[in-house]
Amino acid sequence: MGIIIKNVNRLLSNNALELCQIRVSNGVISEIAPEVKQLNDEVIIDGKGHIISSGFIDVHVHLREPGGEAKETIETGTKAAAKGGYTTICAMPNTNPVPDDKHILEWIGQRIDQSATVNVLPYASITKGLNGEKLSDMKELKEAGAFAFTDDGVGIQTADQMYQAMQQAAALDMAIVAHCEDNSLIHSGVMHEGLTSKKLKLNGIPSICESTQIARDVLLAEATGCHYHVCHVSTKESVRVIRDAKRAGIRVTAEVTPHHLLLNECDITEVNSNYKMNPPLRSKEDQQALLIGLLDGTIDFIATDHAPHTEEEKARGMNDAPFGIVGLETAFPLLYTHLVKTNVVTLKQLLDWLTIKPAQVFGMKTGELEVGNKADLTILDITEKWDINKNNFLSKGRNTPFDKWEVTGKPLLTIVEGEIVFKEDNNV
Incomplete structure (x- = not known):
């Protein structure tokens, strides 16, 4: 019909x-x-x-299934995506079990076919069990339908392991999608290390926790020729490193979230775990650098990092609640209201960052309103x-x-x- x-x-x-x-x-x-x-x-x-627009694309979504169905399922997450205007989303692999072999990835593919409302492209993990020790069989996972490789939620801690992962991914013409976080610099932090963390007497996560891994990884990407994509950029130093890497011709791309564009640490006026996400809300200067980076093309597009948790989990307070907020159903109205209506960006720019740009970065055959698509x-x-x-x-x-x-x-x-x-x- x-x-x-x-x-x-x-x-x-x-x-x-x-x-x-x-x-x-x-x-x-x-x-x-x-x-x-x-x-x-x-x-x-x-x-x-x-x-009318081409359907939105979100390359960074947590659907939690299998293993976290109390937080979200493929069915509920994709219904939320459809309500938010998204027609293609990419599901992160921090599930239980982790899609680190073809059998689990194929099972997830079957569940997607059975219950997804929108297109879902599943990631596979870089390392077995996301534990940062043994690399997954990337060739097998690509053949089983992996969209790209990531250990999202944890950073790859050693340069040699990331180097080996990039070598394998480059040989397969697949992307390494990186959550950048040096564990030795987290210092038990639960929010950005800055004015607000001191005021609320909470342990802070310094900006260098993110930017130092990106600096390492862009050089590894240059050495291997791998497509290296940086998740949820949050600091001005990270933007600078990515900008310099692009100028040097390194194959690096990056995303930013709506919440990092619209909020900063000063918006946290009380201990409220709904403001707890990783990476955390940074300084006003970081927030401004992210917007400039998006406008000048250093950052390629917007992704939500939709990360649902139960109300019980989030009620545990800033120190004990898990990181993450939801975003699929609020992204467009928030961005339109606070960026387009305020004349910071045009509607065309916003829609490009939600459609054409992610499709171009990852070679998707969608994203544009054209006959034949x-x-x-x-x-x-x-x-x-x-x-x-x-x-x-x-x-x-x-x-x-x-x-x-x-x-x-x-x-x-x-x-x-x-x-x-x-x-x-x-x-x-």
Whole structure:
């Protein structure tokens, strides 16, 4: 069954809007024109003048299944993604068991086929069990469907191990995606080492904990020719290292999260574990450096690092609660409200960072609103004001510092390969 989407505006390269109609046939965009003639039994969707975009892509999501189903499942996480306008997400491997051999990865693939609402591309781990000791069989894991390799949640502690991992990944033309954290510099920290940690009398994590590993790794990437991607950049020093590496021609890419763009350590006015994430919220200077890095292309795109936890876990306080916040259902409205409406960035820039840029970095055959591409689409309302309410999340996770924030804009309809997977009631 085909679909015709009428009365929608697509965003052109000059940031202008163009009213158009879109035909979807067999899961593919088959026509974009000022007017599309209805054929046979095609379903008509009235976009009511809203904006249509290629579906969002998030390369950094924690779905927790297998092993952490109390926090999230493939089903609940992908429903949250669809509500947030995402049509492709990449699932991190810090599950139990870890996808460090083909049998576990194939089982996860089967669960994705059974219960996922959107496209899910699973990562495999760099090391067995994420324990930083023995490398996983990358060739076997690539053949089993691994998207890329990461030990997200922990940094690779020795240069030799990262060097060997990059050599193997480069030979397979696969990316190493790195959570950068030197364990010897964590110092039992639970937030950024700075003004607020001193005020709240909490152990801090220094910026060099992240930036020193990135500095090491970009040189290893240069030596191996590996595609090295840096997760959730959070410090000005990290931005500087990545910028210098790109100028030197090293194959390095990077992402930043909505929360690191919109918050800093000064926003933590009390001991509240919903502000506990890793990497932590840094200084105002770091926050500004991240935005500049995104604008000048040092940082390639935005990823949420959606990390759900149970309310019981987060109630343990800053010292004992796990790191992480959810982000799939709040990313677009928060970024649109605080970056686009304030004229810091254009809507075109924001949508590129959520669609085209991650697709280009990882060679995905999606991300652009063009005839012949998969019909992964989202219709966006950029006018409605509303309050974020964590109790309305489709994710199992409620751990967010953005609860009750007033925002403008939201996804209204999400389509994956021609199938409607999310629809906001009565709005389209």
